[in-house]
Amino acid sequence: MTTAATRPANALTQKPADISRVASDDDASFLRDFRSLSTIGETPGHGVDRQAGTAADAQARTWFTSLASQYGFRTETDQVGNLFALIEWNPGAPYVLVGSHLDSQPTAGKYDGAYGVAAALHAARRLADRAASKSSDGGNGPAVPKYNLAVVDWFNEEGCRFAPSMMGSSVYTGKLPADVALSVTDTAGTSVREALTEIGHLGSGDGPAAAAYAEIHIEQGRSMEDSGTTIGLVHACWAAAKYTVTVHGEQAHTGSTVIADRKDALLGASRLVVLLREIADHFSGAVLHTSVGQLTVYPNSPVVVPSRVDLVMDLRTADEGVLAAAKALLRSGIAAIETEANVSIEVEESHAWGINPYQPAGVALAAECAAELGLSNRRVFTLAGHDSINMKDVVPTVMLFVPSVDGISHNEREYTNDDDACAGVDMLTRVVERLCNGDLDDAASPEPGSRLEGNK
Ligand code: HGY
Ligand code: MN
Ligand code: MN
Numbered sequence: 001m002t003t004a005a006t007r008p009a010n011a012l013t014q015k016p017a018d019i020s021r022v023a024s025d026d027d028a029s030f031l032r033d034f035r036s037l038s039t040i041g042e043t044p045g046h047g048v049d050r051q052a053g054t055a056a057d058a059q060a061r062t063w064f065t066s067l068a069s070q071y072g073f074r075t076e077t078d079q080v081g082n083l084f085a086l087i088e089w090n091p092g093a094p095y096v097l098v099g100s101h102l103d104s105q106p107t108a109g110k111y112d113g114a115y116g117v118a119a120a121l122h123a124a125r126r127l128a129d130r131a132a133s134k135s136s137d138g139g140n141g142p143a144v145p146k147y148n149l150a151v152v153d154w155f156n157e158e159g160c161r162f163a164p165s166m167m168g169s170s171v172y173t174g175k176l177p178a179d180v181a182l183s184v185t186d187t188a189g190t191s192v193r194e195a196l197t198e199i200g201h202l203g204s205g206d207g208p209a210a211a212a213y214a215e216i217h218i219e220q221g222r223s224m225e226d227s228g229t230t231i232g233l234v235h236a237c238w239a240a241a242k243y244t245v246t247v248h249g250e251q252a253h254t255g256s257t258v259i260a261d262r263k264d265a266l267l268g269a270s271r272l273v274v275l276l277r278e279i280a281d282h283f284s285g286a287v288l289h290t291s292v293g294q295l296t297v298y299p300n301s302p303v304v305v306p307s308r309v310d311l312v313m314d315l316r317t318a319d320e321g322v323l324a325a326a327k328a329l330l331r332s333g334i335a336a337i338e339t340e341a342n343v344s345i346e347v348e349e350s351h352a353w354g355i356n357p358y359q360p361a362g363v364a365l366a367a368e369c370a371a372e373l374g375l376s377n378r379r380v381f382t383l384a385g386h387d388s389i390n391m392k393d394v395v396p397t398v399m400l401f402v403p404s405v406d407g408i409s410h411n412e413r414e415y416t417n418d419d420d421a422c423a424g425v426d427m428l429t430r431v432v433e434r435l436c437n438g439d440l441d442d443a444a445s446p447e448p449g450s451r452l453e454g455n456k
Contacts, residue, residue, distance in 0.1 A: 021422065021426075026122070026425070030421070030425050034118045046110075050103055052160075053081070053161065053199060057102065068121065076207070078207035079171070079206065080155055081201050082171075086149075087124060088148045089149070090144070090146065094147055095208040095211060096149050096210075097214075098123060099153055100115070100116025102117050103155070108412070111414050115421060115424075120428065123429040131145065147437075152207075166387055166390055172390070182196075210395045212440050218401065218416050225407065228376065230377065231370045231375045231376070236318075236382075238381060238382065238383045240352060241315045241316075242314050243314075244311075247311070249267075249307050251299065251305065254303050264305050266305075269297075278333075291314045353389055356393065359440070365434055366398050366431055369427060369430040373423075386399060
């Protein structure tokens with residue numbers, strides 16, 4: 001079987017429904033830049049490690065600013081490290097934002113987030129070139145766009161070093177106070193403010209005012225590959241509920257303390273891990289995904305019964321009813337574990353989002369663009385979180401996917417073939433061109449009145 005690991009780096013998969021794309025200089029230029037980005041923070045397993053606010057993240061941000069300045073875009077950084085490359089066509093007009101994130105999970109793939117930022121820079125460069133050739137042909141080309149354009153690298157989308165995830169876009173959209181974000185610390189006690197200062201990327205202000213937002217990302221699942229689809233039109237997201245949990249026990253000798261006297265925090269935590277899987281199994285049809293992705297044991301000595309375990313629980317589903325039922329099972333399961341394992345368990349819901357639709361007009365606009373370009377497309381859910389989940393609550397937003405080979409994600413073997421990656425850049429360019437022309441101005445926002453006109 002051909003897997004992401006064995007597939008050649010330039011493998012092409014042409015889907016029957018697509019009009020054959022002819023590889024262009026634009027494709028070659030995009031792939032060259034994306035490959036250079038992929039070497040930053042590269043791991044021995046050919047993935048990347050660029051956790052937010054680290055030296056590798058800083059290097060990726062320098063890659064961004066160098067490319068932006070090569071294209072003639074001005075760059076600025078806001079108060080929580082969101083990095084923007086701006087093209088101003090209409091002084092005073094708000095911006096269409098397009099981007100994703102350059103930070104990664106530890107031992108991550110090269111595509112998650114980074115593909116979307118590289119694609120956004122290239123889409124912006126193509127649109128800037130077109131606008132420049134229009135002004136040099138005496139105004140006979142297409143009209144000057146209504147909105148300005150800004151490419152964005154959202155700070156700390158992944159949330160692995162600093163929780164919560166989608167931190168930069170949460171602050172930008174007013175969902176998380178900047179002070180709270182800047183005060184978050186990693187496990188070594190370094191705050192976001194200190195990390196950004198250390199890498200020289202603590203900026204100021206709120207960033208440019210947004211009129212609309214577009215993002216392209218790899219699917220991180222296999223539905224598009226299975227259906228032979230090149231472009232995913234994201235119409236809604238799964239709900240997520242993340243909990244930070246502390247299991248309290250009592251430190252004791254692993255050899256000498258009799259079993260009946262033990263308050264073993266790790267036993268309680270282990271039962272929680274199992275409980276989460278049992279709850280997922282309880283709902284047939286795979287409509288609920290549950291995990292514990294992080295476990296910190298104290299004092300973590302071979303000869304000590306642990307007194308404390310911190311962990312993070314993550315529940316995702318496309319069904320609010322399932323989520324409510326899962327939460328009820330979780331509550332009763334936790335109470336039982338406290339009794340059976342002789343521990344106490346503190347639970348805090350630390351980050352959550354609901355099943356909110358993207359604006360249907362944005363999905364329709366994206367479908368039109370895909371049809372114009374002859375690219376196969378279908379409506380898809382996003383199971384993972386994205387900065388667009390925040391942005392869609394405040395401005396008209398288009399979220400696009402390209403296929404992930406074998407659905408592999410948060411793994412060094414994550415892979416998208418070059419042809420799909422390049423088709424995605426064409427698609428993003430066309431969508432952003434239409435957003436800059438104001439084609440989604442009438443799209444209702446799920447929370448009317450919360451658009452970011454006052455963001456500046
Ligand atoms: O939680 C998430 O899905 C994320 O950070 N992308
Ligand atoms: Mn991502
Ligand atoms: Mn990710």
